[in-house]
Amino acid sequence: MTMNVFDLLIAFLSIAVAFAGFTGVVSLIDRKAARVSVHIVSYRVRALNVAVLIVIALSILPFLLTAFALPGLSVWRICCAVFAIVGVIYLFWIIWVRTALRGEQLEGWSNTQFNIHVPSGFLSVAAAIFGASGAFNAMGVYLVGLFFFTMGIASLFFRLVLMLDDSKRNRDENTGSTVVRLKAGSKNALKRVGEIVGAPFRHVKR
Numbered sequence: 001m002t003m004n005v006f007d008l009l010i011a012f013l014s015i016a017v018a019f020a021g022f023t024g025v026v027s028l029i030d031r032k033a034a035r036v037s038v039h040i041v042s043y044r045v046r047a048l049n050v051a052v053l054i055v056i057a058l059s060i061l062p063f064l065l066t067a068f069a070l071p072g073l074s075v076w077r078i079c080c081a082v083f084a085i086v087g088v089i090y091l092f093w094i095i096w097v098r099t100a101l102r103g104e105q106l107e108g109w110s111n112t113q114f115n116i117h118v119p120s121g122f123l124s125v126a127a128a129i130f131g132a133s134g135a136f137n138a139m140g141v142y143l144v145g146l147f148f149f150t151m152g153i154a155s156l157f158f159r160l161v162l163m164l165d166d167s168k169r170n171r172d173e174n175t176g177s178t179v180v181r182l183k184a185g186s187k188n189a190l191k192r193v194g195e196i197v198g199a200p201f202r203h204v205k206r
Helices: 005-021 023-028 038-067 072-099 111-133 138-205
Strands: none
Touching: 005 023, 005 038, 005 138, 023 038, 038 072, 038 138, 072 111, 072 138, 111 138
């Protein structure tokens, strides 16, 4: 099977843009019903959007370098070097944002997601460094790194969708319990009114 590398880069670019377009789902999240702090929602949206911008830039980079008529191997080694630099900056940024959160700000935090993203990110960066040095296949390392970045975007978006689902479910449950309490209260009130109204008649009967 033959693979057109530039078609694959365009695919990564399209996927990243598509996920960015759907981040408006966050406006539908009832944070109180989803039991998640505004800081966590903000963190996930910012991390997702920054990752989208990185994937867009890294997907376009090989096209730009090719336009300067650079040798194919040099193009991919330069791309790996840029990937390593950008990846390290992004990883340390999300770690810094995470360490700044305290107490109630961490409501709704997912340690599992964070513990998967960061180690896999550093592995991708390490592989990119080897790719830039020529120890690994630069093109393969670069494409795999873009794949991991894209999967990170998908993971962050998935968490936003789960928060939306949780907020809707919890809101419906709260609404249902409120309706049940109102019905019970109405029945008790009607019963009490009936007792008050019927008291004189019971007295006359006696």
